[in-house]
Amino acid sequence: MLENTIKEEESKLFQDIQSQFTHYIPQLSIDCVIFGFHNNELKVLLSKFQGLDLWALQGGFILQDEDIDVASVRILKELTSLSNIFLKQFQTFGKVNRSTYNNSLKKALQEQEIDTIPFLNQRFISIGYYSLVDFEKVSPSVNLYFERSAWHDINNLPVLIFDHAEMIEKALETMRHSLDYHLVGFNLMPETFTMKELQHLYETILGEPLRRNNFQEKILNMDILERLEKQFTGKAHKAPYLYRFKKDITSHSDNPSVSSPFEL
Numbered sequence: 001m002l003e004n005t006i007k008e009e010e011s012k013l014f015q016d017i018q019s020q021f022t023h024y025i026p027q028l029s030i031d032c033v034i035f036g037f038h039n040n041e042l043k044v045l046l047s048k049f050q051g052l053d054l055w056a057l058q059g060g061f062i063l064q065d066e067d068i069d070v071a072s073v074r075i076l077k078e079l080t081s082l083s084n085i086f087l088k089q090f091q092t093f094g095k096v097n098r099s100t101y102n103n104s105l106k107k108a109l110q111e112q113e114i115d116t117i118p119f120l121n122q123r124f125i126s127i128g129y130y131s132l133v134d135f136e137k138v139s140p141s142v143n144l145y146f147e148r149s150a151w152h153d154i155n156n157l158p159v160l161i162f163d164h165a166e167m168i169e170k171a172l173e174t175m176r177h178s179l180d181y182h183l184v185g186f187n188l189m190p191e192t193f194t195m196k197e198l199q200h201l202y203e204t205i206l207g208e209p210l211r212r213n214n215f216q217e218k219i220l221n222m223d224i225l226e227r228l229e230k231q232f233t234g235k236a237h238k239a240p241y242l243y244r245f246k247k248d249i250t251s252h253s254d255n256p257s258v259s260s261p262f263e264l
């Protein structure tokens with residue numbers, strides 16, 4: 001009796017979802033590669049399918065009367081509870097066979113009778129966005145298809161559906177290249193910080209060490225920092241300076257002519 005009641009509730013929920021999809025642009029989705037940084041670790045947020053050993057990027061759909069960039073901001077806020085953070089479109093994924101990379105997903109969904117929703121059997125084109133957040137400040141949410149969300153080390157990913165592994169690789173590559181002119185990590189730093197702390201952030205993103213003197217010289221030449229008093233350590237002559245980002249940082253972050261501090 002209880003099992004029948006659950007199935008009836010699930011069936012009604014699926015029908016509700018199907019009816020809601022009339023409000024979205026068909027066969028077009030947004031997938032968010034949400035990178036998380038904390039304590040010099042770089043991870044990516046993934047969601048695990050109900051009852052399956054398969055994971056996916058978090059994403060959503062675009063309303064018929066909604067701009068794509070507006071949709072990406074809305075989706076990211078719904079997924080993480082965060083707003084006003086760096087978010088960048090990096091690539092569109094549209095291979096004909098991209099939704100058949102993992103046939104086990106389709107089979108498992110059919111067994112759970114989720115294939116009654118037509119959009120799951122259709123080809124989808126996905127617009128990829130990436131962001132970089134402090135994962136300690138994120139409150140991930142999941143929908144009907146997922147049992148939980150979790151942060152995964154970018155060098156130790158679980159089995160992913162479709163082409164989501166490629167999406168992560170492309171997003172990471174783009175983010176690293178974009179460090180030339182997009183200050184993607186400025187929202188991760190405290191209000192004041194040392195040059196060493198800033199260097200650790202960029203080293204974590206790049207996945208390689210940087211030479212201290214060259215990094216400091218070139219980051220200062222970018223004219224994005226304001227130097228404050230020295231950090232108190234008890235030894236004034238050895239204390240590092242504190243810095244903060246200038247208030248007009250956003251104008252620098254969108255300027256592709258700013259030289260890179262990472263061509264060292």
